[in-house]
Amino acid sequence: MSRIKVELHENQVIALKDICKSFENNPHELINVLHKTQEMFGYLPAEIQEIIAIEMNVSVAKVYGVVTFYSFFTMVPRGEHPISICMGTACYVRGADNVLDEFKKELKVEVGETTSDGKFSLNCLRCVGACGLAPVVLVGDKTYGRVSPEGVKEILAEYLS
């Protein structure tokens, strides 16, 4: 992954240190710290990971290891409306891959990327527990069931106005 150069503001660094402190800078709380940090900053660029590593007394390599292990964490800023397509077994057999292809085509991005206007980002996930509605797509917190490739445009339109 290429490194994004991000300049941090002093008050952001203070906020970051406060998050670490709220978990007593305990290395075992690394995942929780990353969780909170992503909630606040929207994503986890390299610079933020470096600061967390120093504060939590773990290596940057380790922090990066955790960030890349969990698909929830992202090093790229998420779009205003994050789109997640369920690739769990039920959704997959009911054609989730075709739905994904349609999103890729419409948005002109690959999985893990964000559109250049920052509106949408595209991701896959494994099973949201709504297999009865397969294939399932999430946009932000809203769930769409029985999505067909033909329905993709309609979903996007809701967010484009």
Next chain:
Amino acid sequence: MELINLTIDNKAVKVENGTTILKAASKVGIKIPTLCYLGLDDLGVENKPGGCRICVVEVEGRRNLAPACATNCAEGMIVKSNSMRVLNARKTVLELILSDHPSDCLVCAKNGNCDLQSMAQDMGVREIHYQGEQSHYKEDFSPSIIREMDKCIMCRRCETMCNDFQTVGALSGVHRGFQAVVAPAFEQDLVKSPCTFCGQCVAVCPTGALTEVDHTNQVIRALANPRKKVIVQTAPAVRAALGESFGEEPGTLVTGKMVTALRQLGFDYVFDTDFAADLTIMEEGTELLDRLTRHLNGEENVALPILTSCCPAWVNFFEHYFPEMRDIPSTARSPQQMFGSIAKTYFADMIETKREDLVVVSIMPCLAKKYECQRDEFSVDGNPDVDYSISTRELAALIKQANIDFDSLEDSDFDQPMGESSGAGVIFGTTGGVIEAASRTAYELFTKKKHERISFEELRGFDGIRQATLDFDGLPIKIGIAHGLGNARKLLESIQDGSCEFHAIEIMACPGGCIGGGGQPLHHGKSSILLARQKAIYAEDSAKPIRKSHENKYIQELYDKFLGKPMSEKAHHLLHTHYFDRSGSDIVIKKD
């Protein structure tokens, strides 16, 4: 301690509660094969992620197979380590690992020395039934280490050494599933990570994923060049391990044969780094006494304790992690660099050879030495003091390539004037050795009395952190010793927080010191090999007629004719160095 009874392959075993099946089996002569497992018991190092599944065994009453390295014995357990189910599973697991591994064994740097290869041989794998995608990664070249992660099997031994033992934290498992790989942060190159180039990752890598940068071809080319005078220096730990590459028992000293082999390879002069170790003691010992005397005279702000500076991985470590303490280590260069510096001035003049026509090769147990000799401050007008540093393993390869039958070689002696050393120079190769060598000289210079028993046994041993108080004629001198950078870190932190006070501290980055260096013949997880090498080093010391650095007459001559006295201006210029703050991050923080 509670004892547990179980049977493994119909053999009854009694073990302590908490023992793994793997260890219990080895007690009754059953060698369960392992791949990701690494246990260096004498060093407290254990890697058992239970990830490779090669060591699986059948446990009666248990549905699935159990990884022997990560499963504890239980009372009444009935274990089968070689049933058909186990053998089939093991072979399948191995074939699956091999299906994502390049099959270029014949031209791999680890050919013949690879745990994965010997496993395939032992298991009788003749065909890989699985074909699928193979992972591909960019190769990463650093001055010392090459990472070829296509060959990584995710055993994570390197991570254990880098993080747990060395606390360097350059490597971590990143990504997941098929994409999982061990890499530095943000998958950058090693040179951009806090890597110290200690090479302990290379020393434990079961495949060719981590290897040293091979400089043997450059050495062959230099030797073949009629316009160049090529001289060689051999580090103390090399002679105690080189024999292993030719089938000798660990701990066999091959000093004489090594010298003969080097001469047969065509080196114009075969010298000894131990000579430069004696020189290091003169400089470092004098520096210690200088700081100590000033401290005793009540001078404030004297940098104590003095820390040894012979180990290049250790230097990299404190430059990165403890830059604020960089005025404490001795400014004395390492023996490798002192040798190079003297060779390209004093010795070059002696044989009337221009600096650029003299090639200095060093044989080192170490991979960080490759990095060290490439540091800018160790070259003059772009010409390095040491041109090439090759490892013990690379020397073995050179000897084999040159058709030299090592076993049948006669012993011979080093050339002079840079081949003579005291026993003090020899023990530089083991933990405790540098500080003992320094103490032998410092004691006599300080007390102006002879130290009759010569050696300081209280400084010897294999524990990660040791301390001793020496009696300098009524003055107690407190010494600290650490080997392994994790232990070094603990010792430094104890100085920082004031819980420990020392006058002098010796630090070596590798387990056991240089004898366990990243460039030595592979120990394949047997720490007994390191102990055998340490014994050999002390044996060589005991056999030396001169055992104190300041009694080496060639060192005395060097000072008389060339350097003046220890820490003279010339000595400072040629034999001392300075350190840098490498902790820097490139994070930009804007003021609000």
